Amino acid sequence: MGEERKDxxxxxxxxxxxEKERRSMLAMFIEWTSVVTCVAxxxxxxxxxxxxxxxxxxxxxxxxxxxxxxxxxxxxxxxGYTRMTxxxxxxxxxxxxxxxxxxxxxxxxxGMLWFTMQTWLAGVLISSMLPGYWFTNIVVATVxxxxxxxxxxxxxxxxxxxxxxxxxxxxxxLTYFGAAAAFEAFGGIPVLLAYKPATPVSIxxxxxxxxxxxxxxxVIVSDISRYGRKPSDGGKAWAAHIMLFNTTLVLIxxxxxxxxxSENIALAMLKIGMGYSALAxxxxxxxxxxxxxxxxxxxxxxxxxGGRLTRRHWTAIMGAIGxxxxxxxxxxxxxxxxxxxxxxxxxxxxxxQMGTIMIADFFxxxxxVLGLKDATKRYKFxxxxxxSIINVAxxxxxxxxxxxxxxxxxxxxxPAVMGIVSGFILYLVIATxxxxxxxxxxxxxxxxxxxGF
Amino acid sequence: xxxxxxxxxxxxxxKMSEKISHVKSFALRMNLIIAVLAxxxxxxxxxxxxxxxxxxxxxxxxxxxxxxxTVIRVKGASDPLLCGKAIVQGxxxxxxxxxxxLIMTGSPYFGMPMINVAINFxxxxxxxxxxxxxxxxxxxxxxxxxxx
Numbered sequence: 347m348g349e350e351r352k353d354x355x356x357x358x359x360x361x362x363x364x365e366k367e368r369r370s371m372l373a374m375f376i377e378w379t380s381v382v383t384c385v386a387x388x389x390x391x392x393x394x395x396x397x398x399x400x401x402x403x404x405x406x407x408x409x410x411x412x413x414x415x416x417x418x419x420x421x422x423x424x425x426g427y428t429r430m431t432x433x434x435x436x437x438x439x440x441x442x443x444x445x446x447x448x449x450x451x452x453x454x455x456x457g458m459l460w461f462t463m464q465t466w467l468a469g470v471l472i473s474s475m476l477p478g479y480w481f482t483n484i485v486v487a488t489v490x491x492x493x494x495x496x497x498x499x500x501x502x503x504x505x506x507x508x509x510x511x512x513x514x515x516x517x518x519x520l521t522y523f524g525a526a527a528a529f530e531a532f533g534g535i536p537v538l539l540a541y542k543p544a545t546p547v548s549i550x551x552x553x554x555x556x557x558x559x560x561x562x563x564x565v566i567v568s569d570i571s572r573y574g575r576k577p578s579d580g581g582k583a584w585a586a587h588i589m590l591f592n593t594t595l596v597l598i599x600x601x602x603x604x605x606x607x608s609e610n611i612a613l614a615m616l617k618i619g620m621g622y623s624a625l626a627x628x629x630x631x632x633x634x635x636x637x638x639x640x641x642x643x644x645x646x647x648x649x650x651x652g653g654r655l656t657r658r659h660w661t662a663i664m665g666a667i668g669x670x671x672x673x674x675x676x677x678x679x680x681x682x683x684x685x686x687x688x689x690x691x692x693x694x695x696x697x698x699q700m701g702t703i704m705i706a707d708f709f710x711x712x713x714x715v716l717g718l719k720d721a722t723k724r725y726k727f728x729x730x731x732x733x734s735i736i737n738v739a740x741x742x743x744x745x746x747x748x749x750x751x752x753x754x755x756x757x758x759x760x761p762a763v764m765g766i767v768s769g770f771i772l773y774l775v776i777a778t779x780x781x782x783x784x785x786x787x788x789x790x791x792x793x794x795x796x797x798g799f
Numbered sequence: 800x801x802x803x804x805x806x807x808x809x810x811x812x813x814k815m816s817e818k819i820s821h822v823k824s825f826a827l828r829m830n831l832i833i834a835v836l837a838x839x840x841x842x843x844x845x846x847x848x849x850x851x852x853x854x855x856x857x858x859x860x861x862x863x864x865x866x867x868x869t870v871i872r873v874k875g876a877s878d879p880l881l882c883g884k885a886i887v888q889g890x891x892x893x894x895x896x897x898x899x900x901l902i903m904t905g906s907p908y909f910g911m912p913m914i915n916v917a918i919n920f921x922x923x924x925x926x927x928x929x930x931x932x933x934x935x936x937x938x939x940x941x942x943x944x945x946x947x
Contacts, residue, residue: 369946370884370888372888376891503946504944504945504946505946507946508945511888511891511892511945511946512891512894512895512898513895513898514895515861515891515892515895515896516895516896516898516899516902519857519858519861519896519899520899520902520903523853523854523857523903527850527853527908619906619907619908622906623902623905623906624906626902627902630902
């Protein structure tokens, strides 16, 4: 690790995490658990619920989660060994400029879009929870909840983990309790087992859908796993949260739609008379998930732009853009939320393969083709470290697998899975052939500055 | 770390073990208070319907389990950092669970009488205040960060 460098940008956005900043496995586990305990996971489960019976969906969710746990665990391990953010790690398989562009697509813009959508949802929720007051007007509520969601992100990772510790355990307890209460009220296991889906699909399609839902989160897992005390801590925490909570939350969404006709468990909780409790619970869930979206976005912008703007500046800029956009949507003016959903769909076809290209480079190409067996020495960071400007093998693999992902549905495959598999294979094939044939695939040279940029 | 600075040599290690036992006894005392408060909250469900009893049983079980795990970890901790880590993590968990008292008990679904709701609300507030106090004091005495 060597001598500690000055963290110019904050939260070690461009530097390796020093010993004193490392966190426990529990802190990472609770942080990811807070991220996954959001409405999106449960809504995702709802889509599965209309496509399969209870037993088939359960098996698909377990298998899909095992795949997510393994792939995300491997990416987390890269973060654990290198102590760098996802965008720093990307400098090797994609080159320095490639990492900047792909980091912006993955988190810089993607994270901000998620932030915008969840801020708008919070505004909708507050205005429906407490109608009739000026401060609960949908536009006003969207603005102040956006500002509220920016606060922990502005403070950084310590504040984000503190908020997760405060709200995460409560979420889990109440999600399971609320789900159990709602399911019991709507008929319970006998009704669940008797459920027949309107449009059943194959178990393979269900598994790929499960993987697709959390594929983006899986790619950026190193942003957190680099904080682990041991290199493997992040991977273990990731796998544990996936197997314990991603599985159950997705199943709650699926079972909810089978029993109540709605994937929204908060709505089901409202239907059975839980009143403001369900809505308060939902709002807090949004709050705890959304700070993370903004935080990863700021890390990606720092890696891409550098200069004088720190991680906090980027948090404020992206937070302000997201909040204003969400307020405009709430006002019924400007770009509609559909633009966000559509753009989010495009990102879902562009991002997952970035993760498997990183896995292929770190775990196969470097040790078995380049002969770099020591995992701690496969990637070198620090002042004077040299990166290519563009790694052609990584960029071409990403472009082709992205094109394949866009056409995957026509082939009956989920885009995320097409991207994951094709990106992995293409990178190994292209990089290995280029290396063996002596073809230069790493173009240009970028020397890291003392700031890490 | 704060606790380790200036505690070198035989006298230093004596002072350190004195300090650890002080931190441990503080943690055990706080966890005992939390367990008692949780049990009192469970008693408020006597005579109420099964939904309220189920809710409180789940919250109290989660808090008691956290207290037990925390006490075991604190007792087994051999150095101030491990002790502080166990206290901070356990305290976050029971503080978080106690938010359920504020969010859930007043819901019409559970049909709890207003007086019981008020008592549970108060218990929730007390646990949160004790949680904040425990966290800040543990941070001060052991130097363990709150986002450990």
